[in-house]
Amino acid sequence: MILLQNIWYWAGNIYVTMAIFCFMILDLLNGYVMLKYHAHLFDPINDMGFIKWALTFGKESPGRTAWLFILVVCLALLGVNTFVCTTDRVIKLWQNRHRFKRISRFILRFGPHVMHYSMLIMFLGYLVSYLFSGTYLGKVLLPGKTIQVSDVWITLENLTIDYYTGNRLVGMEKRAIDVKARLYLKSGNKLKTAILSFNKPVLFSGLSIHLKNFAPKTGSSGMNRRKYITLIIKQDPGVRFYFTGMIFFTLGLFMYSLEKTEEIR
Amino acid sequence: MTIQLSIHYSFLAAAIFYMVSLVGAAGKKKTWAWYLFFAGLLCNAISLGLRYWITFPLLPLYQGAFFLPFVVGVIGIRFGIFHSNALVGILPGFFIVTVLAWSAYLFPNDFYLPFLQFKTLFAHGFFLLGVVGKSMFLLAGVKAVQVLFVQDREAGQAKSMGQIVSWGFVFWTLSVFAGAAWSWLGWGSPVIWDDPLMATTMATWFVYSLLLHLHLTLFAGQRPRAWCILAGAVWVFCFNCLTELGPFRLPGWLS
Numbered sequence: 447m448i449l450l451q452n453i454w455y456w457a458g459n460i461y462v463t464m465a466i467f468c469f470m471i472l473d474l475l476n477g478y479v480m481l482k483y484h485a486h487l488f489d490p491i492n493d494m495g496f497i498k499w500a501l502t503f504g505k506e507s508p509g510r511t512a513w514l515f516i517l518v519v520c521l522a523l524l525g526v527n528t529f530v531c532t533t534d535r536v537i538k539l540w541q542n543r544h545r546f547k548r549i550s551r552f553i554l555r556f557g558p559h560v561m562h563y564s565m566l567i568m569f570l571g572y573l574v575s576y577l578f579s580g581t582y583l584g585k586v587l588l589p590g591k592t593i594q595v596s597d598v599w600i601t602l603e604n605l606t607i608d609y610y611t612g613n614r615l616v617g618m619e620k621r622a623i624d625v626k627a628r629l630y631l632k633s634g635n636k637l638k639t640a641i642l643s644f645n646k647p648v649l650f651s652g653l654s655i656h657l658k659n660f661a662p663k664t665g666s667s668g669m670n671r672r673k674y675i676t677l678i679i680k681q682d683p684g685v686r687f688y689f690t691g692m693i694f695f696t697l698g699l700f701m702y703s704l705e706k707t708e709e710i711r
Numbered sequence: 712m713t714i715q716l717s718i719h720y721s722f723l724a725a726a727i728f729y730m731v732s733l734v735g736a737a738g739k740k741k742t743w744a745w746y747l748f749f750a751g752l753l754c755n756a757i758s759l760g761l762r763y764w765i766t767f768p769l770l771p772l773y774q775g776a777f778f779l780p781f782v783v784g785v786i787g788i789r790f791g792i793f794h795s796n797a798l799v800g801i802l803p804g805f806f807i808v809t810v811l812a813w814s815a816y817l818f819p820n821d822f823y824l825p826f827l828q829f830k831t832l833f834a835h836g837f838f839l840l841g842v843v844g845k846s847m848f849l850l851a852g853v854k855a856v857q858v859l860f861v862q863d864r865e866a867g868q869a870k871s872m873g874q875i876v877s878w879g880f881v882f883w884t885l886s887v888f889a890g891a892a893w894s895w896l897g898w899g900s901p902v903i904w905d906d907p908l909m910a911t912t913m914a915t916w917f918v919y920s921l922l923l924h925l926h927l928t929l930f931a932g933q934r935p936r937a938w939c940i941l942a943g944a945v946w947v948f949c950f951n952c953l954t955e956l957g958p959f960r961l962p963g964w965l966s
Contacts, residue, residue, distance in 0.1 A: 460927045467921040474914035478950070481907035489905040492898070581899070616715070616765040617824045625827065645831040645896040656899045680899040688901060692888045699881050706877060 458530030466527060470520045477513045484510050493583055496576035525569045532562040554708070557701030564698055568691030575684025582679040587627075588672070595679050598651050601630040603639070605673050609665030620665045627657065627675050642675075654680045718761045722777060723962070725754035726812040729780065733805040739798065744805065748784065748793075755781040755812070770829035773820035775842055775955050780812040782846040790875055792853050800861040803853045811849075811952070818956035828897040836889035840882050841912075845951055847879030848919065852944020855937040869933045876940060880919045887916060911950040918943055 456462060481488055487507055491499045496518075504511045536559050539552075546552035582595045587602040594600075608624040615623075627642040633651040640648040648655045656678040662671040728751030735744035759778055762771045787793060792804040828834070854872040861868075890912075891901035902909060922939055925931060930939065 460924065463924060464921060464928065467917050467924075471914050471917050471921070474910045474917070475950075478907045478910040478914070481905065481910055485905040485907070491904040492900050492902075614765060615769070618769075621824070622827065644827045645833070645893070647896060647899070654899055656897065658898075678899045682899070685895065685901075689892070689895075692891065696885065696888065699884060703877070703881060706874070 454530060457526055458534050459527075460531065463524070463527050463531065466520055466524050470517065470524070473513050473516050473520065477517065480510050480513055487511060488514070493581045495579055495581070521569060521572075525566055528562050529566060532559050535559060551705075551708070554701050554705035557698050557703075557705055560698030560701060561695050562698075564691045564693075564695035566691075567694065568688045571684040571687030571689075571691055573684070574687055575682050579680060579682040579684060582677075582681075585677040585679055586674055587677060588674050595653065596651075596681070597633050598653055599632040600655070600677075601632075602627055602675065603630050604628040605660070605675060607660065607662070607665075607673070622660070622663050622665070625657065625660050625675075627660075629655070642677075652681055652683075654682065654685070656680070714761055714765055718758050718765075721754045721761070722758040722812075722816060725751045725758060725780070726809075726816050727751075728754060729784075729805070729809040729812045733802070733809045736801055736805045737798070741801070745793075748805065748808075751808075751812075752781060752784050755784070766825055768830050769825035769827075770834045770838055772823050772825050772829070773955065773957075775838065775845075776811070776815035776818075776820070776952070778839075778842045779815065779846060779849075779952065780808045782842050783811060783849055784808050786843070786846050787850050787853070790850060790854070790871055792850055792857075795857060795861060797861045800857045803856045804850075807849055807853055814952075814956060816962070818959055820955065820957035828893075831893055831896065833889045833893035833896065837886050837893055840886035840889060844879050844881075844883030844886055845947055847875050847882060848915075848947040849944050849952075851875040851879060851940050852947075855941040855944065858933065858937040859941070869937065872937065872940060876919065876922060876943075880923060883916060883919065887912060908954060911954060915947060915951055918946055 484507070487503050487510055490503055494502070500515070504515065536556070539555055539559075543552055546555075585593055585595065585600075587593060587600065589602050589605050592599055592601040604627070606626045606628075607622050609620055610618045610623040611620075613619065625643055629640050629642050629648055631638045631640065631648070631650045636651060638648075638650050640650070642648050642655060642657050644657050647657075657675060658678045659676040661674055728747050732744045732747035732751060735741075735747055755777075759781060762774055762777065765771075787804050787808070793801055795801045851872055854868060854875060858868050858872055894903055895901045922936075922943055925936055925939060930936065
């Protein structure tokens, strides 16, 4: 029992937190150098997922990729440390709830803990993402054509490209300013028609479909160039975790700021 | 005069005003220093407005360095960075704005056509919140200098130093979140693994997470915290400001 208590104490110790932070900062500095000079080694993570990348690129150049594995280990340690430390403090705060004269003051005290737990949800999101996400690459669609991804059929019904005709935006004359692709999606009995654009992905049957590229980029006359789009199609169950974490972290930030503002008053 | 030349010369004027205001402050001509500094802010604001005018709704790519001196100046006024009775208290504020302006002017990044993925509020949020966060970290460093080296320490300096760091952290975090949301909307992943700036952005977040936890340790005193915050500002300058600059370019009117 004493051993367990000791482990719990050290797992949540603030100096352990500091040590992990320092180690991560140095590790990320190394990561900066590696990403700057060997970006080609890390670029495939987005497409392959972490596990496949670790078994190929990661294994092939351990000297250049070790920082990322160290970072993952540090994040895991930070996750454990954060959980233990925050849980300890939440328990103490709850036990001392009678000391607060105002309920709002008591609730605002949870701000930092909301942030810490939200961070854990985000870490969970990244873990789920790197373990279970899938990417479908090189998906090119021409108007009227259909492709199949997993059990989803995607048809590009129509592609509209607006070209900039003004002269305010420097360097953009006659270049595409807006792209709208109308997709028809089918999976079993489920049907959907949706407009795909840059930064406006289409969500359907567990997939997120993002516009990666398109042609023609300029509206100058000449050859009747062929229209097409390329897609990034992702199946990422982690995304809802890390965006939930981000929303709650932001809430915690505002609770914390509000508490500090009240303290100053 | 084309709009690009107006952008260029209004920023040059801002950089000159900032430098002369620094000289004025060093020469204890505080009133003149203030007038010149405000003139610098005005020119800088015109330059930034025009930069946004020629790109909006797209994002002015690699232009953060030009926004930094203006935001540092404006927020610095709000937090009383330029108010001190001692010369060593007032100079760092003018100095940092001048250095930022001239480094942006002499080391400009390349001009790229903006991508259509930039046409979202998240991209602008990532950019602008990041500039504000970075400015606050630098200003906290200036405040730390005042806490450490001004003999007749004005009341509340240390407290406002902590406040600036906290708000800087809030803006930096929101910038990171906006960047992650933008990255997911545009490319389907909240982290883009081929950008080295991603590593320094994360590292800075951890640096300030560490600083915000210092009060729980033996380094909770005013002076150790001030030293750490000063170190944080140096970190931000080296890894978040210098990394956004381009190579040295002799201005056209000099060559």
